[in-house]
Amino acid sequence: MARPLTMRSETPEYQDVYGDEPTVVWYHxxxxxxxxxxAKYFAELGYTGLYPAALLADSEQENQIFLKTGARRxxxxxxxxxxxTVMQWARRDYRPRFTSQRWQEFKDDLQAMKNLVTPEYAxxxxxxxxxxxxxxxxxxxxxxxxxxxIQESQSWLGNLxxxxxxxxxxxxxxxxxxxxxxxxxxxxxxxxxAMGFIFMYCASWIANYNWTSGSFFRWTWISELMVATALLNxxxxxxxxxFMALSTLDRIFPAxxxxxxxxxxxxxxxxxxDRAPLLRYIAGGALAGAILLAISIAMxxxxxxxxxxxxxxxxxxxxxxxxxxxxxxxxxLAGNFSGPGPGMDNFRLWNDQLHAAWASTALYHxxxxxxxxxxxxxxxxxxxxxxxxxxxxxILFFTIQVATGYYYIYLPLIVVVVSASPRTRVRDTVIALCxxxxxxxxxxxxxxxxxxxxxxxxxxxxxxxxGYWAIGRAGECIxxxxxxxxxxxxxxxxxxxx
Numbered sequence: 425m426a427r428p429l430t431m432r433s434e435t436p437e438y439q440d441v442y443g444d445e446p447t448v449v450w451y452h453x454x455x456x457x458x459x460x461x462x463a464k465y466f467a468e469l470g471y472t473g474l475y476p477a478a479l480l481a482d483s484e485q486e487n488q489i490f491l492k493t494g495a496r497r498x499x500x501x502x503x504x505x506x507x508x509t510v511m512q513w514a515r516r517d518y519r520p521r522f523t524s525q526r527w528q529e530f531k532d533d534l535q536a537m538k539n540l541v542t543p544e545y546a547x548x549x550x551x552x553x554x555x556x557x558x559x560x561x562x563x564x565x566x567x568x569x570x571x572x573x574i575q576e577s578q579s580w581l582g583n584l585x586x587x588x589x590x591x592x593x594x595x596x597x598x599x600x601x602x603x604x605x606x607x608x609x610x611x612x613x614x615x616x617x618a619m620g621f622i623f624m625y626c627a628s629w630i631a632n633y634n635w636t637s638g639s640f641f642r643w644t645w646i647s648e649l650m651v652a653t654a655l656l657n658x659x660x661x662x663x664x665x666x667f668m669a670l671s672t673l674d675r676i677f678p679a680x681x682x683x684x685x686x687x688x689x690x691x692x693x694x695x696x697x698d699r700a701p702l703l704r705y706i707a708g709g710a711l712a713g714a715i716l717l718a719i720s721i722a723m724x725x726x727x728x729x730x731x732x733x734x735x736x737x738x739x740x741x742x743x744x745x746x747x748x749x750x751x752x753x754x755x756x757l758a759g760n761f762s763g764p765g766p767g768m769d770n771f772r773l774w775n776d777q778l779h780a781a782w783a784s785t786a787l788y789h790x791x792x793x794x795x796x797x798x799x800x801x802x803x804x805x806x807x808x809x810x811x812x813x814x815x816x817x818x819i820l821f822f823t824i825q826v827a828t829g830y831y832y833i834y835l836p837l838i839v840v841v842v843s844a845s846p847r848t849r850v851r852d853t854v855i856a857l858c859x860x861x862x863x864x865x866x867x868x869x870x871x872x873x874x875x876x877x878x879x880x881x882x883x884x885x886x887x888x889x890x891g892y893w894a895i896g897r898a899g900e901c902i903x904x905x906x907x908x909x910x911x912x913x914x915x916x917x918x919x920x921x922x
Contacts, residue, residue, distance in 0.1 A: 451592050453541040454549045455639030460594055462555025463565035465530055468521040471735055472498040475550050476514035481531045489543045495550040501742055504768040536575045536591050556735055559720040559728050560673035565641045568597065598643040605650035609840060612654035617843040624836035624858065629865035630748060630882055635830035645674035646833055649681060653837055656685055656810040657844055661701045665708030673716050677821055682709065684817030687804035743778050745875045748883060749826035754789050755781045756880040763876050793823045796894050803897030806904060811841040815897065819890050850896035857892060861885045
């Protein structure tokens with residue numbers, strides 16, 4: 425279900441149905457505020473104007489819901505700005521970018537959203553990190569947000585008030601996308617692996633639905649990654665490469681999976697001179713990526729890409745309690761056992777302490793990271809492109825990036841791709857470890873109550889999973905002789921399962 429963000433309306437028919445108490449709906453106000461409004465008004469607000477514009481629009485309406493305390497600074501999320509400063513920026517820098525008609529539309533959209541939320545949930549949105557997708561995501565997000573209205577007066581998808589409000593339609597786009605992607609999983613891998621995927625996907629703790637359900641275009645990258653995986657399993661390399669490129673341009677970090685998928689294809693091209701799969705994979709990805717990049721530049725210009733990467737660099741170095749990555753293990757072992765205190769100053773100080781802890785101990789951890797990556801490279805000589813995408817790509821993502829936990833919603837795909845390989849002890853153990861990790865992330869809630877401890881054990885569990893998978897698969901390749909064959913010591917005409 426969605427995070428218990430609630431739907432509220434002052435209309436009499438709403439009160440007749442729901443009474444005075446708000447009701448939980450498939451609608452994440454926090455996410456819709458950032459990604460629907462952020463996309464629809466991206467031309468006027470860019471990456472930094474959403475909070476100032478929302479506070480200004482709220483101040484011009486009767487039912488104000490935002491507290492007049494200020495907002496997080498979107499140009500650098502490590503800082504907080506007071507209310508007068510934010511309002512000054514709004515009037516000076518952002519309101520002039522709107523025409524009178526467009527400003528009224530922004531206010532009406534905000535009002536439509538305000539009718540669906542209780543105030544205590546609305547104000548916490550201004551503590552978040554804003555609207556951050558790349559311009560290539562915005563190609564679709566901006567287009568659809570401007571086509572699908574949320575105002576009652578603009579309803580064209582049907583309006584069954586008070587049971588179904590116009591503003592509840594946009595989150596259904598994500599539900600449709602993930603449903604189509606799941607159909608691809610069934611088509612490619614069969615019903616049993618698909619059921620394993622559903623179990624892990626719907627019951628994930630570190631990437632649970634509280635984060636991004638009921639939102640707008642937040643599941644595009646995982647939907648594209650699922651379709652790419654299904655196509656690679658069917659050896660549709662050009663189409664698989666195209667969807668890998670789309671997923672990468674949606675959230676950037678899926679580039680790790682795209683690289684991982686290419687390794688078995690590259691190995692076969694070098695060893696057996698069977699270059700066709702690799703060339704089709706590269707061609708599909710290059711074509712899809714070039715088209716989408718060209719459209720994004722035509723719509724938003726080149727400078728917006730510079731703004732995006734500047735923000736991503738800041739976000740990459742901003743660590744939150746729920747952030748996942750190998751670095752969090754090192755920081756905990758270095759003695760960082762507690763989270764930040766309240767307030768931005770404490771959050772900034774805590775981040776400085778974490779970065780210092782990693783800098784002081786990184787040399788001890790680089791050999792572990794190198795071993796994991798090397799083992800996954802060796803394993804790539806004997807596994808499919810789909811499995812290599814999540815073995816090498818998953819380890820690369822886990823070891824070089826600290827990311828918000830909800831991006832680990834891709835973990836259920838490990839069960840799917842490993843299930844498609846021939847039965848071995850390593851294969852069966854990896855599947856068992858995936859489900860064991862799932863139960864572990866539930867059970868550790870019962871034993872450790874401090875969030876930093878929970879995060880440490882969750883990261884440690886991922887290290888065990890990835891470590892066994894990489895080393896186990898590498899061992900299978902070495903025992904089967906694929907490494908010596910690749911070196912030319914023996915002859916083999918068949919390639920690894922692609």
